[in-house]
Amino acid sequence: MTVPVKHDNFKRCDQSGFCTRHRVYADKAAAEGSHRTIPYQITPESLTWKNSQLQGTIVKTINASGETVRLPIVISFLESGSARVVIDEEKRQKGDIELRHNSIARKERYNEIEPWTVVGGLDLSKSATESRSESSTTVKYGPDGKFEAIVTFAPFGIDFKRDGNTEVKFNDRGLLNFEHWRPKVEKVEPEKKEGEEETKVEEVPAGEDESTWWEETFGGATDTKPKGPESLGLDITFPGYDHVYGIPEHAGSLSLKETRGGSGHHEDPYRMYNADVFEYIMDSSMTLYGSIPFMQAHRKDSTVGVFWLNVAEMWVDVIKEKEAHNPLSLGIGAKTDTKTHWFAESGLIDVFVFLGPTPKDVTKAYGELTGYSQLPQEFAIGYHQCRWNYVTDEDVKDVDRKMSKHQIPYDVIWLDIEYTEDKKYFTWDPLTFGDPKGMLEHLDKSDRKLVAIIDPHIKKTSDYHVVNELEKKDLGVHNKDGNIYEGWCWPGSSHWIDCFNPAAITWWKSLFQYSSAFVSAPNLFIWNDMNEPSVFNGPETTMPKDNLHYGNWEHRDIHNLNGLTFHNATYQALLSRKKGELKRPFVLTRSFYAGSQRLGAMWTGDNQASWDHLAAAFPMILNNGIAGFPFAGADVGGFFGNPEKDLLTRWYQSGIFYPFFRGHAHIDTRRREPYLIGDPYTGIITRALRLRYSLLPAWYTAFHEASIDGTPIIRPHYFEYPSDEAGFAIDDQFFIGSTGLLAKPVVTEGAESVDIYIPDDEIYYDYFDYLKYDDKGSKKIDAPLDKIPLLMQGGHIIPRKDRPRRSTGLMKFDPYTLVIVLSKSGTAKGELYVDDGESFDYEAGAYIRREFEFTEGALTSKDLGKKGKLTDKYLKTMKSVGVEKIVIVGAPKEWAGKTTVKVGTGEARMEWHGEEGGKAAWALVKAPKVAIGDDWKIVF
Secondary structure, eight states: OOOOGGGGGSOOOSSSSHHHHHHHHHHHHHHHHGGGOEEEEEEEGOEEEEETEEEEEEEEETTTTOOOEEEEEEEBBBTOEEEEEEEEEHHTTOOOOOTTTTSSSSSSSSOHHHHHOOOSSBBBSSOEEEEEEEEEOOOEEEEGGOOOEEEETTTTTTEEEEETTTEEEEESSOOOOOOOOHHHOOOOOOOOTTTTOOOOOOOOOOOOTTTSOOOEETTEEEOTHHHTOOOOOEEETTOOOOOOEOOOSSSSSSOOOSSSTTTTTOSSOOEEOOOOOOOOOOOOOOOOSSSOOOEEEETTEEEEEEEEOOOOOOEEEEEEEEESSSSSTTTTTOEEEEEEEEEESSOOOEEEEEOSSSSSHHHHHHHHHHOOOOOOOGGGGGGEEOOOOOOOOHHHHHHHHHHHHTTOOOEEEEEOOOGBBTTBTTTOOOOTTTTTHHHHHHHTTTTEEEEEEESSEOOOOOOOOHHHHHHHHTTTTTTTTTTBOOOOEEEEEEBBBOTHHHHHHHHHHTTTHHHHHHHOOTEEEEEEEEEOOOOOOGGGSOOOOOOOGGGEEHHHGGGGGGHHEEEHHHOOOTTTSTTTTTTTOOOOESSSOOOGGGGEEOOSOOOOOSSHHHHHHHHHHHHHHHHOOOOOOOTTTBBSSSHHHHHEEEEEHHHHHSSSSSEOOTTTTTOOOOOOTTTTTHHHHHHHHHHHHHHHHHHHHHHHHHHHHOOEEOOHHHHHHHHHHHGGOOOOOEETTTTEEOOOOOOTOOEEEEEEEEEESSSEEEEEEEEEEEEEEEEEEOOTOOOOOOOETTTTTEOOOOSOOOSGGGGGTTOOOEEEEOTSSSSSSEEEEESSBBBBBGTOOOOOEEEEETTEEEEEEEEOOOOOHHHHHHHHHTTTTTTEEEETTTOOOTTTTTOOOTTTTTTEEEEEEBBBBBBBEEEEEEEEEEEEEEEEEEEO
């Protein structure tokens, strides 16, 4: 039996001081309406324009006497077409403040996110122009000057336009709210004379609520807040947009729900505060393990986005307001404005604006900033077999042997914390894992890998060299007094490595060297868990906000970045394990932020063995993908609980479509390796796994595409069909890369069919039997337990490998099958990307990238690659790898009776099969004898 999430461990908005204050501020602004005086304005005389940057000062008026606070603003217009708005606070910027409690924390607002998160795209525009009036200034920028930013001085606001239409508005509702520094005025109670009644001290009258300005208590822990109140908020409106997506990680729908009224709305804002949420619940705005404050807004034929570069605790309210253009239209043609309200506990307002106009434009621009998804080693996109825990090295070898015996393909077996000696990382339990080297060598014979967990908490015990070095070198996180912090996690009393510290990263790398005490090997990779960080006895199961990191930044300032810094340290460590050996690292992370996509994969954490958790995984993974981190997955089977056989089978049939595909289970669950389930389930699961492996060439090509332009690996409908309003909220079916494969796995108990939505008038075919679907709209597809609903869209060429193997490494030199899925017009196109699947040699040209095109009765292969110094050497190694089969789905009737096709100066055999019971005609070309890396033409 599972225990649901303990809600009392995590704050609601009404338990968070700054969240409550910003909502009250919004309510007050709405109540006052047009009578309200907005206290923020730009002083026009402060504005300067130079090199496509507008710099000046926003003045905040804080009382009736006219006292003001100065907020420097810099608006940058970038060559990429993006814009950036940064607002700071002058007093804190200059360090002209006093901290309470003799704190040694930094006085500035946190301003060091950029080196961790931003990797490019900051070049200033060479063509932006500014024109100023008395009340505003207008900047034209972007491609062909089609973008505009109109900055209004009083009250401050910015309208971002594309082709003359306003797409994004800052401070449209006047909710800019910058909590400035002020000294705490201690209230002294009057001395009580003998015999007098106790005098009550008056609370602060009307005005701001100071009750959580100076300290805040939750769950028995008190946050001392040495800098006082420093939160900041901004409203961002998307006029005419009905759907917003992104801001992961939450368990909910792809299209974000309203949080202040509306149909089926959430009560709380969407929260981003990375936390170890034990058995999270469904359909919630509650925080989870990672956060990316990147949001896309979409309406017909238009997508825009915003990214707030802030790593403190953040909340986002979403309101959708409908308003008819014509009062006589009775709602016809009504327009929806999505109004969002963002507020963070500390840091800067540092917001990037992307004006699209397509979803791909927005994700590409965001990827230019934060980096594109890692191109992983090929094994990493195979199947991963995991549980907490495989109990001995012999247990690992036994599972490996049985997977081979049952001909079940897999690439990686995983070890949770029990492999260590007394939960001390970089050790092996001598009683249960006495021969790790032998275990790794055994796996290597089948080209399989091992992943071991290593977390950021280091057991505090006297006989442990790792903690001794951590303490001696002072590389741990500190408490508010400047001493090394001690908390509680799996090992008991622990310290936490501070990976903001460059010296800590250098030391961390030394622990992974092949020459170190930790027995390692090239086929050992790493899993970073608990890196939010999870602290069992900390507030909200994490670290106190007044802890101190490298540079004396408070934990409150950097919390959501913590997981990325640890993930980065491990990534760097695997890069440098052996001098001269440079292989792509594989590191799984639970906690993440913008930029984590460059470093590896993520998974959705501690889900449950239930149908609703199975259904929830796809919206979560899709949202992660459009937020720039597509290498995502969920624990197949559910981490907690024991799935019944139908659920486990359907979960594997779904999991083969997760970019990161791992089965995992809690230590208290029954063993559930696929070969244990019994027939017919083992056979059905094995066929699903083989489908994943046969399509690995298509998956790897999709991963490559994500790594060069940020396009999601599995794509929601609005991304592929931005004009089709019926698909904007669909999140239970998706396209795989650019293959035209449309999947809708069964995620409902007892279902034997699904309704799949076809978004266009192109012809679609069932992947398995070529049944035709040729009209737009909803189609019912039979899906008994042994059937996966998967369609192929006409017009695509899908690369496959059809020979069953034990692992991806053993498939490396297998021949290809090309599946040509003809469109209604009789054409098709597709791509294939291939490299060695493990090194960085592709950066020097060691890869194959081909475009296949079928048109006018001929199939051609054309080189899309750019030649580099290693191209010829790599092509030589692939010379013997060819195409063994070509399948043509929707083959024309004119081919009936044909038995050969022309291949260059030779021929190859062809079989033609006619239509049958609604199933398309198809043809098969055997052994065309063409190399996958060559130019060639086959004439039908």
